[in-house]
Amino acid sequence: MQNKTKLKQFIKYLFPSLGGAMVMSIYTMADAIVVGKGVGADGIAALSLTAPPYSLLMAIGLMFGIGSSIRIGIKKGTGNHKKANEYFTTALITTVITSVVICLIYNMFLKQIVQFVGTEGELFSLTYDYLKWLARFSFLILPSTFFAAVLRADSDPNRAMAGVITGGVVNIILDIVLVLYAGVGIAGAAIASCAGIIVQDMIFLSHFLSKKNTMQLVKTARYLHQLKNILNSGVSSLINELANAFIVLLLNRQILKYCGTSELAVYGVISNCIVLFNSIYSGVGQAAQPLLSYAYGAQKDADVKYYHKVGLISDIIFGILFTLAGVCVPLSVCNIFVTVTPELAEIAKTAIPKYFIACIPMAMNVFATYYRQSVLQERAAFLISLSRNIIFSGIAIMVFPIVFGGASLWLAIPVVEIVVWCVLEGYFFFSKR
Numbered sequence: 001m002q003n004k005t006k007l008k009q010f011i012k013y014l015f016p017s018l019g020g021a022m023v024m025s026i027y028t029m030a031d032a033i034v035v036g037k038g039v040g041a042d043g044i045a046a047l048s049l050t051a052p053p054y055s056l057l058m059a060i061g062l063m064f065g066i067g068s069s070i071r072i073g074i075k076k077g078t079g080n081h082k083k084a085n086e087y088f089t090t091a092l093i094t095t096v097i098t099s100v101v102i103c104l105i106y107n108m109f110l111k112q113i114v115q116f117v118g119t120e121g122e123l124f125s126l127t128y129d130y131l132k133w134l135a136r137f138s139f140l141i142l143p144s145t146f147f148a149a150v151l152r153a154d155s156d157p158n159r160a161m162a163g164v165i166t167g168g169v170v171n172i173i174l175d176i177v178l179v180l181y182a183g184v185g186i187a188g189a190a191i192a193s194c195a196g197i198i199v200q201d202m203i204f205l206s207h208f209l210s211k212k213n214t215m216q217l218v219k220t221a222r223y224l225h226q227l228k229n230i231l232n233s234g235v236s237s238l239i240n241e242l243a244n245a246f247i248v249l250l251l252n253r254q255i256l257k258y259c260g261t262s263e264l265a266v267y268g269v270i271s272n273c274i275v276l277f278n279s280i281y282s283g284v285g286q287a288a289q290p291l292l293s294y295a296y297g298a299q300k301d302a303d304v305k306y307y308h309k310v311g312l313i314s315d316i317i318f319g320i321l322f323t324l325a326g327v328c329v330p331l332s333v334c335n336i337f338v339t340v341t342p343e344l345a346e347i348a349k350t351a352i353p354k355y356f357i358a359c360i361p362m363a364m365n366v367f368a369t370y371y372r373q374s375v376l377q378e379r380a381a382f383l384i385s386l387s388r389n390i391i392f393s394g395i396a397i398m399v400f401p402i403v404f405g406g407a408s409l410w411l412a413i414p415v416v417e418i419v420v421w422c423v424l425e426g427y428f429f430f431s432k433r
Helices: 002-021 023-038 041-077 081-108 110-116 122-136 138-153 157-181 186-209 223-258 261-297 301-328 330-337 342-356 359-374 378-404 406-431
Strands: none
Touching (some): 002 157, 023 041, 041 081, 138 186, 261 342, 301 330, 301 342, 301 359
């Protein structure tokens, strides 16, 4: 009976958390599908190049959101609601300041940012047209991820899901109208995404006027100490999310160097899928996170073990489904985003099945990070995130094409995910950490 009750509690958080965590993928996938049909393969390639600056915003918002919600959950578990509100205040102030600073930087150095992500020629023009709108509304994009995490920590996951769904519907409708009918092009997709974010933020903010809200702005005398704790708890989420930008940036450059524009278009399809998959894996982790943190703060070890098991199994099931999709119907996956020419079909039949091998170990690694964050095993979470997302990935992406040829780039990330799971989780298991 206790396990049934805990399972219901997990499911209560799971579906809203999946929706909240999929905020970026909903917008980017809608953009990709419409741009692929309305602009073509170059549009898909350009969207892939816009991922790094977009991912940076989402990653920082997630770091503040997850970091603060972990601390809020633990303090609530111990019954210290005053301290929970202090962590909320510290995180909110920092999020607002960071949003404004990044918005100024993006708008002042937009041309340099577009050049940095590796564009040239027609791709430069398409990437610039998209990112100029992203830069203008970047001060609203970062807080959206922060508020989604805080709402879950404040027992209002359904509102987080409602915000994402409503914003996603607005985005998709405007995508179709602006790109396919009004002929605005890739800029129309960017405008649609920004409009969706505005609607989403308005719904999130309504939580603080509702009866469910327990968060209050309070005076905090230990701002820097609390900020340090928030960053320690959230930095692994930052790396996990920022890895999308880092890996996409490196692979974009390497694919253009060792392969070609057609391969980059196929990778644009893959990267959009991986963004969605990572969002779902993170959604499971974010569903378990407030429950794990509360149980950990309340010293309920049996609950901690149960939520860890259920969350890990959930992510593995998703990983299996995604792997099967990539291996069994790669052309169908590709056709969702772009009209498949004979050239793209040949590349997709090889690239997508190879890359999608990463889905199962990726699912386990993402959840392992959320679990260890939630129970304040911050160094272990940081080690997993840094190793798989930056160090090993960077080495593999740079070395594989030199040693094995350009086609080996499709296997770089699957190899990294498998190695990280086997080596690091094996180490933690045997060391009983």
